[in-house]
Amino acid sequence: MAEWTTLLVAESADRVVVTLNRPERRNAIDQRMVDELHALCEDLERDPRILILTGSEGVFASGADIAELRERTAADARRGINATIFLRIAELPMPVIAALDGYALGGGAELAYAADFRLGTPRLRIGNPETSLGIIAAAGALWRLPQLVGEPLAAEITMAGRVLTGEEALAAGLVSDLFEPGELLAGAHALADRIAKNDPLATQYTKRVLRAPLGDHPRAEREAQAVLFESPEKHRRMTEFLERRKR
Structure with missing residues (x-):
């Protein structure tokens, strides 16, 4: 977009870092942010890169914007405004890393x-x-x-309103690692670095097959591997591996 108003966007060759930036509303997700996230997805669908999502001023996202949400109607519910953008983010070709600090509630948690x-x-x-x-x-x-996290804990969170701490989220497998707030973004970049060392095309197919419906397996693996077996990058990487073993 020509100008981002709810996001801070930092781009490099292999990743994009996006900071949700409505600190006066604890980064609540409003329609403008949804629109800007759609524009971001359009760019990442055209030019696949790793996406790191984080929030400004010690908060990821406190939820959907309640002032907007209060005025939404049945027709808005059927449009799936937030669900649609979250699905689009989930389906981006390259991995998405969420770096979570402070509140990640409601729509923020769903993101x-x-x-x-x-x-x-x-x-x-x-x-x-x-x-x-x-x-x-x-x-x-x-x-x-x-x-x-499994149905029992999911039920407690969504029906009984349980809010997990960072340590509880780690124990439940909802987050894979904890960092002190000042080290969180560095931790996300370290993970992105590990991903970026691998073949981007193989990473994209791995993500696609991981998310495929159960009934698509093992056909999905075979079809993805068939493409990758013909890839020049596969030949280059395997040749380098074999040459290193000779040394």
């Missing part, structure tokens, strides 16, 4: 669930209190969260 990797801090607070506001978590929590 985090859509990522491939989640890193946190000890002061992380993540959960889905939507039923306290008279709605449900309708942007992915009710089907992504059981896959991530």
Whole structure:
């Protein structure tokens, strides 16, 4: 976009770092942010790179913007405004890393669930209190969260309003590592560095097959491998490996 108003976007050759930037609203996700995230996805679909998502001023995202949410109608619910952008983020060709600090609640948590990797801090607070506001978590929590942490804990989070601390999220496998707040972004970059060392095309196919429906396996693996077996990059990397072994 010509100008970002709710996001801070830093681009490099192999990754894009996006900071949710509505600190006066604890980075609540409003329609403008949704629109800007769609524009970002359009760019990353055209030019696949790793995406790191984080939040400004010690908060990932406190949820959807309640002032907007209060005015939404049944027609808006059926449009799936947040669900659609979170699905698009989940389906980006390259991995998405969510670096979570402070509050990641409601829609903010659902955005985090859509990522491939989640890193946190000890002061992380993540959960889905939507039923306290008279709605449900309708942007992915009710089907992504059981896959991530199991149905009993997902039920406690989405129906009983349990909010996990960083340590609890780590123990549940919802985040894969914890960092002190000042080291969180460096931790996300270190993970991105490990991903970036691998063949981007192989990474893209791995993500695609990992997310394929169960009924698509093992055909999906065979078809992906068939493409990669003909890849010049596969030949180059394997040749380098064999030459190193000779030394």
